[in-house]
Amino acid sequence: MKFHAFHLMPYRHLNFEEANKYPSYWVVLPNKFYDPKKGAALYQEYIGQLVYAAKCGFDGICVNEHHQNAYGLMPAPNLIAMSLIERTRGMNTSVAVLGRALPIVNNPVTIAEEFAMLDNLSEGRLIAGFVRGIGCEYHSSTVNPIYSHDRFHEAHDIITRAWTSTEPFDYEGEHYNFNYVNCWPRPMQEPHPRIWIPTQGSGETIDWASDPARKYPMIMAFSPAEAVVRFHEIYKQRAREYGYESTGEQLGWSTPLYVGETDEIARREAAPHIESLFNDFFHIPFEFLFPPGYTGIPSLQRMMEFRKGIGTSKLQLNDFFERGNCIVGSPDTVASKIEEIHAKTGFKIMIPMIQFGTLPDDLVRKSTQMFAEEVIPKIRHL
Amino acid sequence: MIDGTFEIMGAKLRYRRTGKSGGKPVLYLHSEESLPGDTAFIESLSRDHEVIIPDHLGFGESDNPDWFRAMGDMAYCYLELLDHLGVSGLNIVGASMGGWIGAEIAVRDRSRLASLSLIAPFGVREKGQTYGDVFLWTPEQNIRNRFVDQQLAGSYLQKEHSKEETASLLKDRYATARLGWAPRFHSPELQRWLHRIKLPVLLIWGEDDKIAPAAMARSWQAGLPNSRLVLIPACGHLPHMERKDETFAAVAKFIGEQRA
Numbered sequence: 001m002k003f004h005a006f007h008l009m010p011y012r013h014l015n016f017e018e019a020n021k022y023p024s025y026w027v028v029l030p031n032k033f034y035d036p037k038k039g040a041a042l043y044q045e046y047i048g049q050l051v052y053a054a055k056c057g058f059d060g061i062c063v064n065e066h067h068q069n070a071y072g073l074m075p076a077p078n079l080i081a082m083s084l085i086e087r088t089r090g091m092n093t094s095v096a097v098l099g100r101a102l103p104i105v106n107n108p109v110t111i112a113e114e115f116a117m118l119d120n121l122s123e124g125r126l127i128a129g130f131v132r133g134i135g136c137e138y139h140s141s142t143v144n145p146i147y148s149h150d151r152f153h154e155a156h157d158i159i160t161r162a163w164t165s166t167e168p169f170d171y172e173g174e175h176y177n178f179n180y181v182n183c184w185p186r187p188m189q190e191p192h193p194r195i196w197i198p199t200q201g202s203g204e205t206i207d208w209a210s211d212p213a214r215k216y217p218m219i220m221a222f223s224p225a226e227a228v229v230r231f232h233e234i235y236k237q238r239a240r241e242y243g244y245e246s247t248g249e250q251l252g253w254s255t256p257l258y259v260g261e262t263d264e265i266a267r268r269e270a271a272p273h274i275e276s277l278f279n280d281f282f283h284i285p286f287e288f289l290f291p292p293g294y295t296g297i298p299s300l301q302r303m304m305e306f307r308k309g310i311g312t313s314k315l316q317l318n319d320f321f322e323r324g325n326c327i328v329g330s331p332d333t334v335a336s337k338i339e340e341i342h343a344k345t346g347f348k349i350m351i352p353m354i355q356f357g358t359l360p361d362d363l364v365r366k367s368t369q370m371f372a373e374e375v376i377p378k379i380r381h382l
Numbered sequence: 383m384i385d386g387t388f389e390i391m392g393a394k395l396r397y398r399r400t401g402k403s404g405g406k407p408v409l410y411l412h413s414e415e416s417l418p419g420d421t422a423f424i425e426s427l428s429r430d431h432e433v434i435i436p437d438h439l440g441f442g443e444s445d446n447p448d449w450f451r452a453m454g455d456m457a458y459c460y461l462e463l464l465d466h467l468g469v470s471g472l473n474i475v476g477a478s479m480g481g482w483i484g485a486e487i488a489v490r491d492r493s494r495l496a497s498l499s500l501i502a503p504f505g506v507r508e509k510g511q512t513y514g515d516v517f518l519w520t521p522e523q524n525i526r527n528r529f530v531d532q533q534l535a536g537s538y539l540q541k542e543h544s545k546e547e548t549a550s551l552l553k554d555r556y557a558t559a560r561l562g563w564a565p566r567f568h569s570p571e572l573q574r575w576l577h578r579i580k581l582p583v584l585l586i587w588g589e590d591d592k593i594a595p596a597a598m599a600r601s602w603q604a605g606l607p608n609s610r611l612v613l614i615p616a617c618g619h620l621p622h623m624e625r626k627d628e629t630f631a632a633v634a635k636f637i638g639e640q641r642a
Contacts (some may be wrong), residue, residue: 146560287518291559292556301549304548
């Protein structure tokens with residue numbers, strides 16, 4: 001099993017009482033709530049945490065892209081990735097951008113170019129994540145969500161072709177048209193940087209990622225453990241229908257994770273910060289999250305039904321714990337939880353989110369070190 | 383009432399024909415939402431006019447073909463439908479999205495048209511004015527912000543929708559996004575060529591429209607060679623529903639003035 005430390009880089013100094021007067025921390029939360037002095041220090045703190053994870057022995061460190069929100073301060077994740085590359089120079093650590101939101105850019109060739117640069121600058125340590133961006137990003141970018149899937153597929157085709165073609169080519173699509181695509185520099189990895197697909201498990205994405213032409217690892221993000229198992233199984237089943245057996249290297253799980261000396265200590269230390277992640281930072285009204293076209297009408301209706309059952313009251317750590325939205329506990333507990341899911345699906349990419357919500361630096365580092373020293377050795381062989 | 387289907391490039395466009403045979407012909411272009419409340423307005427129109435009521439491409443019972451991309455597709459579909467029906471001297475009455483569609487038809491070809499009555503139409507933007515973000519609002523905000531009369535809004539909010547009705551509302555919402563997500567609810571090209579609509583145009587606007595502010599009418603009037611504006615006080619985005627009698631009276635008078 002491989003272990004990659006993931007970070008959202010939330011603005012954890014937010015005035016929550018004031019911010020909660022707005023419908024969401026996304027799209028409409030005024031940026032007057034961002035203090036650049038505190039924010040500048042946070043970037044150093046967060047970059048330091050990921051570098052620390054690399055030094056503790058994680059196989060990779062991961063960032064992602066979100067726009068116009070307090071939940072993730074990386075509208076340009078490649079900038080952070082470059083800093084991580086520089087500060088892990090000489091190490092084998094992978095640097096993963098999980099991922100770039102393809103459909104919301106109007107020139108996907110720039111994504112091919114920037115990733116190719118990062119792959120050169122890291123001497124082949126880049127993992128390129130491709131995502132559609134969450135619904136909020138269509139509100140803030142004004143890209144029409146009706147064309148989200150189509151633009152994702154076209155942009156993906158342009159980028160991978162730009163990486164593998166050694167002659168200029170022209171591209172004629174519905175949404176993108178280019179007379180010349182000619183990616184200088186070419187990426188370092190052959191045939192191109194590793195591609196991962198983070199997802200919430202949409203059927204369309206699983207079909208597409210598991211296709212034998214791609215076989216892209218699917219990273220389940222923010223899903224309850226039970227859903228992770230279900231979607232890993234669907235991926236494996238699709239692969240069989242395509243006529244091949246998928247491997248554990250194609251299956252990943254990303255989840256907020258906290259290790260403490262004992263279960264009791266871990267829960268006590270993590271509780272307020274897990275709750276701030278799910279109750280505050282991730283509070284997103286339905287209309288923000290699912291603009292028209294982002295999902296098909298039948299799946300949207302299923303989600304509307306599903307959400308009917310969820311109350312408006314705030315949940316507590318225990319609820320998230322029981323639903324498997326996070327892993328919190330002693331090294332033994334954490335290791336056995338990962339083993340339990342591994343026994344069901346065989347997944348081999350484990351992506352702990354080492355910082356979440358308001359979790360402060362000292363606790364992030366303590367948990368990260370304990371995970372590296374006391375959990376990884378127990379489950380490395382999986 | 384006659385139900386009709388017009389097939390174009392493999393897609394079915396559904397329409398109904400109703401009203402007084404021999405009356406002045408009206409093409410009624412519905413707004414972006416299928417709220418049931420415009421039936422009373424349509425009934426009023428039908429008393430003296432022959433009314434054609436289509437479901438727009440991508441909306442209601444009409445198909446949503448793969449080739450449907452933009453407002454031009456919609457306008458050309460309707461021009462083909464008008465050729466097929468062979469109507470002339472047609473008076474377009476369109477609300478909100480329907481008003482926008484009416485203008486997009488007329489800017490391309492006005493040979494079968496006599497007049498346009500546009501009720502709080504999308505399609506044109508007055509600099510500095512923004513359209514209400516119907517895509518970000520909750521369903522309740524969407525209803526409440528459409529009306530000044532909150533009792534009327536409340537009566538719509540009480541209605542429970544079946545699964546099929548919800549699917550139909552979502553279909554309309556998706557088609558609305560296809561046409562109007564960006565630029566939001568307007569076309570700079572239409573705005574540049576408004577002067578081509580050399581027809582009498584009646585603009586009707588609620589003074590308290592939170593979706594398409596009445597100030598948008600200034601840009602319409604600046605571009606149109608022959609327009610008249612009727613402002614309705616204490617009225618929101620759907621005057622044909624919230625202030626049906628006044629709206630109908632203005633439209634009927636205007637159509638009455640047009641040559642048959």
